[in-house]
Amino acid sequence: MLGTIFLSELVGMALLIILGCGVVANVALSGTKGHNGGFLMVNIGWGLAVFVGVLTSAASGGHINPAVTLGLAVDGAMKGEAIDFADMGVRFAAQMIGAIIGAIIVWASYKTHFDDEPEAANKLGVFATGPQTRSFGWNVVTEAVATFVLVLSVISFKNFGAMTAPNPAGGELTSLGNLAPLAVALVVVAIGASLGGPTGYAINPARDLGPRIAHAILPIRGKGASDWAYSWVPVVGPMIGGLVAGLVGAAFLPGITL
Template identity: 65%
Template sequence: MSGSAQGDDGVTRKKVNVDNLGVVFLAELVGTALLVLLGCGVVANVALVKNKGFNGGFLMVNIGWGFAVFSGVIVSYNSGAHLNPAVTLGLVANGATEFGSGVPVNIVSILTYIAAQLLGAIIGAVFVWLAYKQHFDEEPDAANKLGVFSTGPAIRSYAWNLVTEIIGTFVLVFVVIGFGRQEPGGGLAALGALPVAILVIAIGASLGGPTGYAINPARDLGPRIAHALLPIKGKGASDWSYSWVPVVGPIIGGVLAGLAAVPLLPIIT
């Protein structure tokens, strides 16, 4: 539970309970790590040579990512299962005063969510490398190795790639907020594990082609950092020149969705 304190101006303000923040941090870390382990894992299965899922296709990747999100949500209900800085910031933009975990919204709680998501994504990516170590060694194409960890555009055009990420993330966050109107600040957990999995599959199938649909800054930046740090045999550069797109685009999309939901959802839902 969060406590409260009265300031010199006589206004009662909620204080963040450290125990609650610890639960939030652990839940977001574990949930995001599992999301990335299974999500990047399906990409590894499809992209790296000598795998049983080699050349499984984009549909397999979409389904795998959908159920990766499903799994992450299942194990992180105690934090509201944001698992994505764009979701966290979208809820803030929507005017949430508490996250679904009962933690009041302030700079400390926001940074706790985002730090846990980023660290969890790095950890998940490391486990993908460990699981597929021999296949990374056998894979001759450095671009395929990077593609396991992070997204890249089919046609490189930073402005249009940014637009694609904004649109995809807008859809994700707008639907999450719309579904969770009865549980403000609830994150992906408010939508439910299976519906959010279906939503992610739909976004991938419909909007994922141009950029690989990061729709989550932590999902792209965390594994990209892991790619840069890990001793992956024959790896190339981590494509930092593109790395800002799957970070900035989802943040803009999430915030716009949160803002748009304020006037629209009470009318249309």
């Protein structure tokens, strides 16, 4: 079971990064077909990346985000469920490894454009987030708030998907269920459009840390530094947001059966 979870989360996370960091590369790097496509293109691309990532990791529940894993665990614990730390550890490991693999694939896909790009900041921006205004405390707040919105939405969809209503033809109808990946994708687009401006909305520790590690180890021409001084912000902020969302979800979104 843990092996299935590991592979599912790894594949889903790798695809998330391939498409998510891929759209950033298409917009940011010189000479690409999508160069200067704009922030909205990035928002939509990341939303669709989440959609594909969640669909392809359905066997493990489609977490593909340590903050989501933490938030769901806290939500369950507050409702009397035991926390499975082995499960959480396997998910965290798979998410990080998948993120690194996905980032390496993006670099290989855009290799010539990385070589031709004159700005080191644009190269790093493909892999990792960075703030428009560097203020670590407020950057953490932005990431925490944005991730809170994401994880609380995931908990809401989980509860809503569990709701059932009488089916005139017999049996039960699931209210959301199979549409949950699309719903999460739309939330990610909304977060990017509304809260993405200050920090670039990592909202996922593995999404930022894994590709940042890839940036550090890959032989990228003229890549510059990996900005490790900022690297803790898109890890700590999202984990705080996920934790608080789990607590709030348990208190105010208990799940209702119709």
